[in-house]
Amino acid sequence: MKSFRLREYQVLLYRLVLVYLFYTLTRLLFVAFNAPLLQIDSVKQLLLLCFYGLRFDTTIILYVNSLFILVSLLPLIINTHKSFQRVLFYLYFITNGIAIAFNFIDFIYYKFTFARSTSNITESIANEQNKGTLLLNFMVNYWYVFLLFGLCIWVWVILYRKITLIPHRPQINRWYWGTSVLVLMVATVLTVGGIRGGFKKSTRPINLVDANNYVTRIVHADVVLNTPFCIARTFSKKSFKKVQWVSQQEIEAKIKPIKQYESDGMNRMNVVVIIMESFAREYSGAFNQHTPIENYQSYTPFLDSLATHGRIYDNAYTNGFKSIHAMPAVLAGIPSFKDAFTSSPYVNTSIESLVSILKEEGYYTSFFHGAPNGSMGFLGFSNVLGFDAYYGKTEYNNDDDFDGVWGIWDDKFFRYMEKELSQQQQPFFATLFSVSSHEPFKISQEFEDAFEEGDVPIHRCIRYSDYALQLFFEEAAQKPWFHNTLFIITADHTNQVYYDEYKQALNRTAVPILLYSPALSQLQGIDSDWAQHIDIYPTVLDILGYPKPFRSWGRSLLNKEEVPPFVINFSSNNFQFMWGDYICIFDGHQAIGFYHKTDKNYTNNLLAQNLPVFKEIERYCQAFLQNYYEKIVDRNLAP
Numbered sequence: 001m002k003s004f005r006l007r008e009y010q011v012l013l014y015r016l017v018l019v020y021l022f023y024t025l026t027r028l029l030f031v032a033f034n035a036p037l038l039q040i041d042s043v044k045q046l047l048l049l050c051f052y053g054l055r056f057d058t059t060i061i062l063y064v065n066s067l068f069i070l071v072s073l074l075p076l077i078i079n080t081h082k083s084f085q086r087v088l089f090y091l092y093f094i095t096n097g098i099a100i101a102f103n104f105i106d107f108i109y110y111k112f113t114f115a116r117s118t119s120n121i122t123e124s125i126a127n128e129q130n131k132g133t134l135l136l137n138f139m140v141n142y143w144y145v146f147l148l149f150g151l152c153i154w155v156w157v158i159l160y161r162k163i164t165l166i167p168h169r170p171q172i173n174r175w176y177w178g179t180s181v182l183v184l185m186v187a188t189v190l191t192v193g194g195i196r197g198g199f200k201k202s203t204r205p206i207n208l209v210d211a212n213n214y215v216t217r218i219v220h221a222d223v224v225l226n227t228p229f230c231i232a233r234t235f236s237k238k239s240f241k242k243v244q245w246v247s248q249q250e251i252e253a254k255i256k257p258i259k260q261y262e263s264d265g266m267n268r269m270n271v272v273v274i275i276m277e278s279f280a281r282e283y284s285g286a287f288n289q290h291t292p293i294e295n296y297q298s299y300t301p302f303l304d305s306l307a308t309h310g311r312i313y314d315n316a317y318t319n320g321f322k323s324i325h326a327m328p329a330v331l332a333g334i335p336s337f338k339d340a341f342t343s344s345p346y347v348n349t350s351i352e353s354l355v356s357i358l359k360e361e362g363y364y365t366s367f368f369h370g371a372p373n374g375s376m377g378f379l380g381f382s383n384v385l386g387f388d389a390y391y392g393k394t395e396y397n398n399d400d401d402f403d404g405v406w407g408i409w410d411d412k413f414f415r416y417m418e419k420e421l422s423q424q425q426q427p428f429f430a431t432l433f434s435v436s437s438h439e440p441f442k443i444s445q446e447f448e449d450a451f452e453e454g455d456v457p458i459h460r461c462i463r464y465s466d467y468a469l470q471l472f473f474e475e476a477a478q479k480p481w482f483h484n485t486l487f488i489i490t491a492d493h494t495n496q497v498y499y500d501e502y503k504q505a506l507n508r509t510a511v512p513i514l515l516y517s518p519a520l521s522q523l524q525g526i527d528s529d530w531a532q533h534i535d536i537y538p539t540v541l542d543i544l545g546y547p548k549p550f551r552s553w554g555r556s557l558l559n560k561e562e563v564p565p566f567v568i569n570f571s572s573n574n575f576q577f578m579w580g581d582y583i584c585i586f587d588g589h590q591a592i593g594f595y596h597k598t599d600k601n602y603t604n605n606l607l608a609q610n611l612p613v614f615k616e617i618e619r620y621c622q623a624f625l626q627n628y629y630e631k632i633v634d635r636n637l638a639p
Contacts, residue, residue, distance in 0.1 A: 005075075005079070005170065005176075005179070005180065005183075007165060007166075008072070008079060008080065008165060009183065010163075011163055011164070011165055012069065012072045012073070014163050015092065015160060016061065016065065016069075018156065018159055018160060019061050019065065019096055020054070020057060020058075020061065022096075022100060022152060022156055023053075023057045023061065023100065023103070023226060024050055024053075024054075024057070025152070026100060026103040026104065026152070026226070027049075027050055027053055027103075027223065027226065028046075028050070029103075029104075029107060029148065030103060030106060030107055030110070030223070031046060031223060033107040033108070033110075034107070034110050034111065036497070036500075036503045037110070037111065037114065037219070037497070037503055037508075038219055038220065038222065038223060039217070039219065039503070039601065040220070040223070045220075046223075049214075049215070049220055049223040049224055050223075052211075052214035052215075052224045053223065053224045053225070053226065055197060055206065056197075056206065056210075056211065056224060056225055056226055056229045057226055057229070058194045058197075059194060059195050059196075059197055059205075059206060059229055059232075060099065060226060060228045060229040060232055061194075062191045062194040062195050063195050063232060064095050064096060064099045064228065065092070065095065065096065066191055066195075067091065067095070068088065068091050068092050068095065069187060069191060070184075071087075071088060071091065072088060073180070073183060073184045073187055074180075074184070075176065075177060075180035075181070075184075077169065077170065079165075080165045080166065080167045080168055080170075081167050082167060085164070085165060089160070092160070093153070093156075093157070093160075097153060099228040100152075100228065101149060102117065102227040102228050102231060103226055103227045103228065104145055104148065104149045104152075105117065105227065106227045107145055107148075108142050108145060110222070111496065111497070112321075112493075112495060113321050113322070114321060114508040114509075114571055114572065115222065115321070115571060115572050115573060116208075116222050116225050116226070116227050116230040116573070117227050117230060117231065118208075118230045118231055118233075118234040118338070119231050119234040119235040133404070133405055137405055137439070137440045138439075140440075141439070141440050197210070205233075207233050208221075208225060208229075208230055208233055208234070208573040211224040211225045211573070212574065212587065212592055216603075216605060217505075217601070217602055217603055218505060218571075218572050218574060218585055218593065218602050219505050219572055219601075219602070221572055221573065221574075222572055225573075230573075234338070239337065239338040239339045240339070240344055240346060240629055240632055240633055241629060241633070242626075242629050242630055242633050243622075243625065243626050243629055244626065245619075245622035245623070245625075245626050246619060246622055246623045246626060250619065250623055251623045251626065251627045254563075254619065254620050254623045254624075255553065255563065255620075255623050255624050255627055256562060256563055257551060257552065257553060257627050257631070258549050258550070258551060258552075259538050259541075259549065259550055259551075259552045259555075259556070259562070260547070260548065260549040260550070261541065261542050261545070261546065261547070261556070261559070262547075263545035263546065263547040264545065265545060265547075266361065266544055266545045266546055266547065267543070267544050267545050268361065268362070268363075268427045268544070269427060269484045269485060269486055269517070269519060269544065270426055270427050270428050270429070270430075270481055270484060270485040270486070271354070271358065271363075271427075271428075271429045271430070271485070271486045271488070271540055271544070272421070272429075272430050272431075272432070272485055272486070272487050272488070273330060273331070273354075273429075273430070273431045273432070273487075273488045273490075273536070273540075274431075274432045274434070274469070274487065274488065274489045274490075275326055275327070275330060275431065275432065275433045275434070275490055275491065275492050276434050276437065276465060276469070276489065276490070276491045276492070277323065277433070277434045277435055277436070277437045277438050277465070277491070277492055278437045278438055278458060278461075278462075278491065278492070278493065278494070278495035279300070279303075279437060279462065279465070279490075279491035279511070279512065280491060280493075280494035280495055280497075280502065280510065280511060281314070281316070281491075281494075281502075281507075281510040281511050281512045282494070282497065282498070282499060282501075282502040282507075282510065283298070283299045283300055283458075283459070283462045284298060284299070284300040284303050284304060284307075284512050285297075285298025285300065285304045286298075286300075286303065286304040286307035286308070286312055286314075286512075286514075287307070287312060287314045287512045288314070289314070289526070290314065290526075290528070291314075291501055292501070293499050293501050296499070297454075297455075299454055299459050299462040299463050299466065300462060300463075300466040301466065302466050302467065302469055302470035302473070303466055303469065303489070303512070303514070306473065306489075306514065306516055307514055307516075309516060309524075310487075310514050310515055310516030310517075310523055310524070311514070311515040311516075311523040311524055311525055311526075311527065312512065312513070312514050312515075312525075312526050312527070313512070313513040313514075313526075313527050313528075313529075313531040313557060314512075314526055314527075314528055315527075315528045315529060315530055315531060316490070316510070316511055316512065316513040316531035316532060316533075317509045317510055317511065317530075317531070317532050317533075317567045317569060317578070318491075318492070318493050318494075318509040318511050318532070318533055318569060319335030319336065319532055319533045319534050319567075319568065319569050320335060320336040320337075320340065320493070320533075320569065320570070321493050321494075321509060321569075321570075321571070322336075322340065322492075322493060323376050323433070323492045323493065324336075324340050324342050324343070324376050324377050324378075324381075325340050325341075325342075325492075325493070326490075326491075326492035326493065326533060327342070327378060327381055327433070327492075328341050328342055328351075328381065329532075329533035329534050330431075330490065330533050330534075330536050330537070331353050331354050331355060331385060331431060331537065332351050332352070332353035332354070332355075332385065332537060332637075333353070333534040333536075333537035333538065333551075333552045333553055333554045334351070334534070334553075334632075334637070335532075335533070335534055335553070335568060335569065335628070336570075337569070337570035337575065338570055338573075341632065342377055342380075342381050343377070344632070346632045346633065346635055347381070347384060348384060349384075349635040349637060350635075350637065350638060351384060351385060351637045351638075352550060352551050352637055352638045353385050353537065354429060354537055354540055354541070355385040355386050355387055355429065356385065356386055357541065357546065357550060358427075358429045359386060359388070359429075361427075361546075362427065363427050363428055363429045364388055364389075364424050364425050364426075364427075364428045364429070365386070365387045365388045365389070365428070365429045365430070366387060366388060366389040366390070366391060366420070366421075366424065366428065366429075366430045366431075367382040367387045367389070367390050367391065367430070367431050367433075368391045368392075368413070368416075368417045368420075368430065368431065368432045368433070369390075369391075369392055369407070369432075369433040369435070370392065370393055370396060370406075370407035370408035370409075370410070370412075370413035370416075370434075370435050371392060371393055371406055371407035371408075371435050372392065372393045372394070372407065373390070373392040373393060373394045373395075374392075375392075375406075375407065376433075378433060379392065387431075391416075391417070391420060392407075393407055393408055396408050396412075396413065396416055398412075401413075403435075403436065403442060403444070405440060405442070406435045406436070406438055407435035407436075408435070409436055409443075409444040409468075410434050410435065410436040410437075410464065410465045410468035410469075411444060411446075411447070411464075411467065411468040411471055412444075413434075413435070413468075414432070414434075414468045414469065414471060414472035415471055415472060415475060417430070417432055417472065418472050418475045418476050418479075419475075421476070421479075421481065422476075422479050422481065426481055426484070428481075433492070434465055434468070436461060436464060436465050436468070437458060437461040437462050437464070437465040437495075438461070438495075441457040441458050441460065441461050442461070443460060443461055443464040444464070447464055447467070450464075450467075451463040451464050451467070454498075455498045456496040456497075456498050457496065458495050458496040459496075459498075469489075482518065483518045483519060484519055485517060485518070485519075486515070486516075486517045486519075486520065486540065486543060486544075487514075487515070487516045487517060488513070488514070488515055488516075488536055488539075488540065489512070489513075489514040489516070490511055490512060490513045490514070490533065490536065491511040491512060492511075493509070493511070494508060494509060494510060494511065501600075504600035504601040505571070505572070505600065505601050505602045506576075506578075506583065506597075506600040506601070506602070507600060508571060509569050509571065511533075513531055513533075513535075513536065513557075515539070515543075515557070520543070523543075527557065529560065529565040530565035530566050530567045530578050530579070531557055531565065531567070532554065532566075532567040532568070532569070533554075534552075534553055534554030535554040535555055535556070535557050536554070536557075537552055537554055538550075538552040538554050538555060538556045539554075539556045539557040539558060541556075542556035542558055542559060543558065551631070551637060551638060553624065553627070553628060564579065564580065565579075566578060566579040566620065567579075568621070568624055574586060574587050574588075574592070575587075575588065575621065575625070577617060577620065577621035577624070578597065579617045579620055579621075580597075580613065580617070581596060581597050582594050582595065582596060582597060582606075582613065582614070582617055583595045583596075583597060583599075583602070584614070584617045584618055584621055585602070586618070586621050586622075586625075590618070591607065591614065591617075591618045591621070592607070593605045593606075593607055594606045594607050594609075594611075594614050594617070
């Protein structure tokens with residue numbers, strides 16, 4: 001019956017099935033590229049995760065192809081003509097090609113963020129002036145991903161053209177129009193239902209959190225999901241929303257957002273905060289003395305030696321997973337979860353921080369970052385915090401020492417910072433953010449033969465940047481200001497992983513924190529309690545003896561009575577709240593998992609045991625997040 005468009009519907013269905021096929025293929029490739037991190041135990045488990053992922057694939061496939069489906073089903077008489085089919089061909093491959101390309105990006109990017117990319121995927125490079133150079137480096141270093149993408153599209157095109165339509169003119173009658181409209185209506189209902197993720201009246205559109213319904217190990221949610229779905233579902237979504245879970249009295253009792261320390265007078269010593277790019281805890285021997293890793297090798301000999309004279313925290317974690325997340329966490333005690341605080345609408349407000357407090361106490365404040373000024377958004381946020389001076393690539397003013405990608409080589413810029421500090425009025429507060437230990441993992445030609453390769457490419461860069469740190473300290477130790485200075489050394493986030501210990505879910509945000517001062521002999525030893533970036537802010541004020549009240553969501557690392565040690569961060573699209581002997585996985589509404597702290601890969605969910613301590617931990621998490629969102633949305637980031 002020529003007036004019924006059965007062949008057209010069959011071809012449309014075939015083309016949509018091809019999309020499902022290539023989404024499944026990219027899911028398998030995603031697993032292959034990130035197998036050590038995803039830790040799938042069997043083929044059966046992988047197939048189940050792929051099956052569960054079809055629901056999330058359906059949502060984004062129908063969303064991306066909605067126009068293609070509509071145009072294919074419209075009764076236009078010319079539907080089977082070659083020119084019309086050519087238009088459909090380009091519409092199909094442009095939309096699907098762009099969407100599925102994001103899956104390929106996460107083959108590599110997942111190793112750095114440990115989560116499927118969302119709508120803030122460009123956040124890390126939004127303020128970079130050399131985006132073309134960064135893209136070129138990415139293409140050179142990961143050429144095989146681009147090759148795979150091209151091969152995938154090539155095979156896809158071949159399969160698409162395997163089944164085609166023979167041009168013909170349909171019989172235009174009531175049957176033709178009636179069946180076409182009926183099929184279009186049914187397809188519209190099915191498409192809307194598929195995009196929403198179901199047809200139940202009470203069902204909200206499925207979101208990232210729903211992937212956790214199908215897994216027992218949280219990290220497997222990233223297998224169930226696909227990247228274009230994550231981007232679409234988070235686009236234009238605001239994660240900063242007030243919630244109401246607990247009373248204000250409970251917040252004050254549990255979190256104590258306003259801190260004040262007993263003091264006999266403020267010690268106005270200098271403070272230098274050093275944030276080392278990608279210096280994961282895994283790389284430093286001093287922070288792995290009690291870690292059960294066979295044949296462990298350290299790549300930070302200087303940091304290890306300095307740690308013997310300071311106080312180290314070998315159970316410390318970031319409150320974010322990007323460089324831009326570290327700056328507000330370390331300097332202002334403001335963590336970043338789903339979205340970075342620095343890219344939120346609330347960043348341009350008065351923020352109490354180490355910068356503002358120490359400026360009020362007469363400190364000269366400066367920020368050092370050897371990248372082009374404005375890189376990572378550090379210049380803008382340093383102005384928000386109120387630094388007196390910013391020293392970047394522009395102020396360094398010697399492009400001969402530029403690495404060609406990120407900034408001035410660490411060994412050059414660290415010594416530049418030492419010279420600038422030696423000319424500053426004391427007391428001063430300075431922050432250094434390094435650049436060299438970063439993709440594409442190059443080191444200065446001057447040291448090309450000085451540092452051996454490690455087990456992964458970043459190891460050599462870590463050795464080099466550790467040496468740059470040594471040069472800084474050797475020069476600074478000869479200056480009078482050095483002996484009256486408190487140094488804090490940490491990392492912004494983790495990076496390439498080699499040891500299985502650090503492939504586990506808990507340790508994906510594990511960084512070192514070191515407190516060192518030649519003048520403070522009490523800063524010695526190892527502390528293995530929970531520690532985090534937002535604890536650095538109150539710790540510095542506690543050490544200095546700052547006597548006034550101030551806002552802080554963290555705790556002083558020297559004061560365990562004030563607030564019990566804890567860590568909060570965001571991973572695999574859920575909050576992680578580490579407290580006592582347990583880790584709470586919180587989906588933004590309620591706890592969905594509890595794990596013992598020794599279960600670092602989150603394999604045994606204890607939620608069903610319903611222990612009283614679980615409710616207490618959940619309340620702590622809720623109290624923290626409620627106060628966090630309230631203070632940010634109300635722009636009330638002062639005492």
